[in-house]
Amino acid sequence: MSTTDWNADLTWLNPPPHHAFAGSTVHVRTGKETDFWRETFYGFRRDNGHFLYRPVAGDFSAEVTVKGDYRVLYDQAGLMVRLSETHWIKAGIEYTDGLAYFSVVVTNDASDWSLVGIPANPDGVRIRLTRHAETIRVQYQDAADGHWKPVRLAYFPPSKSVDVGMMCCSPQREGFEVTFSDFSIGPPIARELHG
Template sequence: MQWFNEPAQWSQAGNQINVTTAPKTDFWRITHYGFIRDSGHFFFETTASDFIAEVKIRGQYQDLYDQTGLMIRADEKHWIKTGIEYVEGVQNLSAVVTHDYSDWSMTPLTDPPAFLQLRVERRKEAIHLAYWNNAVSGYTPFRLAYLAHPSELQVGIMCASPEGNGFEATFEDYRLTLI
C-alpha cells in the first residue's frame, strides 16, 4: 500500500493503522461550496479486478466534517468515499460520490458503535456500500453508486479534517478481497 497525501503522524502495528490527520485536509469537488480539495489522507492499493474491501473504523471526532472511511479512486475527478463524517456533534454514516462534482448523502448514527465496520464491493461499474448492522448480525446496504470501469482503481482507507486541527483515526482489520 502507498500514501496519497501521507500524514506526518501515522503508525501500523499488526492489523491496526493509526493516523493523526493534518489540519484543513479534505476530498471534495465544487458542489455547493465552490472549491476543490484533494488534500485528505488516502492509504491505498491498486487493482484491476472486482473486489470487496472491508475495514473497522473509529475516530476521536471533534470538529465539523472530521471523517474516516474507505475510498475508491479512479482519478482526482472520479472517486467515492464512505464512512463516518462528524457534523454538528453527531457521527453520520456518509457517502460522497464524485463525477467531476461531489454529491453527499448522510444518515445520523444516533447510537454510534465503538467501531463502524464498512464494506465496499465493486462489480464492474457498480459500487455497493454497506455497514455492519448488529441488529441483524450482517451487512446492511445503504447506497449503490456508479463509478466508471477504468482498467485500474485505487482502493483503501481515508481520513481528513476539513475544518479542524486534526484528530486521531483508527482503522482495524482492513482487507481487500479480489472477486
Template structure:
C-alpha cells in the same frame, strides 16, 4: 500485510502495528469538488492499493469524531476527479453515516447513524461499473448505504480520513481485508 498500499497525502503522524493502521490527521484536510461550496480540495489522507478488477474491501474504523466535518472511512478512486468516499462524518452536531460520489462534481448523501460512531465497519464491493456500499454497527448486519455507477477500469481502494476544520483526529483502521467480490444478493445483509 500493507506492502502493496501507499499514501496519497501522507499524514505527519501514522504507524502500522499488529495489523492496525493508526493515523492522526493534519490540519485542514479535505476531499471535495465544486458542488454547493464551489471549491476543490484533495488534501485528505488516503492509504490505498491498486485494484484493476472486481473486489470486496472491508475495514473496521475507530475514531472520536467531535468537530464539524471530522471524517474517516474508505476511499475508492480512479483519480482526483473520480472517487467515492464513505464513513462517519461529524455534521450538524452529531456523527452521521454518509458518502460522497464525485464524477467531476461531488454529491453528498448523509443520514443518522444509530450505532456507536466510535466503532463501525464499511464494506465496498465492485462488480464491473457498479459499486455496492454497506456499513455495519456490529460487524454482522450490513445495511446498504449506496448503490451507484462508477466507470470501469483501474482504480485504488483504501482508507481515508480528514479534518477540514482542524488537525488531530486520531483514527484506527483495523481488520483491513481486500478479497474477490462477495457474490451476495443485493438484499443479503450478512
C-alpha cells in the same frame, strides 16, 4: 497475509503528519484542513485528504473497521475508491451537527453528499465497498445484529483497476485521531441485493 506484512504494498496519497502501524491496525493523526471535495455547493476543490491505498484490478470487496475521535464539524474516516482526482468515492463516518453519520460522497467531476443516521458504536463501524463492474456498492455492518446494511449503489466509471484504501480528513482542524483495523480486499460479494 500475516499482520506483519498486510501494509507492505500500501502507498500514501497526501501522507498525514503522523501514522503508526501496530498488528492489524493503523493509527492516523490528520493534518490541517484536509479534505476531498469538488465544486458542488461549496464552490471549492480539495484533494489533500489522507488516503492509504493499493491498486486493485477488476471487481472486489474492501472492508475496514474505523474508530475515530469525532469532535469537529466534518471530521471523517472510512474507505475510498479512486480512479483520479475527478473520479472517486469516499464512504465512512462523518461528524456533522453534533452527530456521527454514515456519509458517502460520490465524485464524477463534481461531488455529491449523502448522510444516513446509524447507531453509535464505541467499538467503531465496519464498512464495506464492493465493485460490481460500473457500480460501487456501499454497506456498513450493524453491530446489533451483525447484518450488512445497504447505504448506496453508485455509478463509477469502468476501468481496468482503481486505487482502494483507507481515507481520513479534518476539513476544519488538524489532529483528528482515527484508527483503522482489519483492512482487507478480496473477491466481490455476490450481486444479490435482497434476501
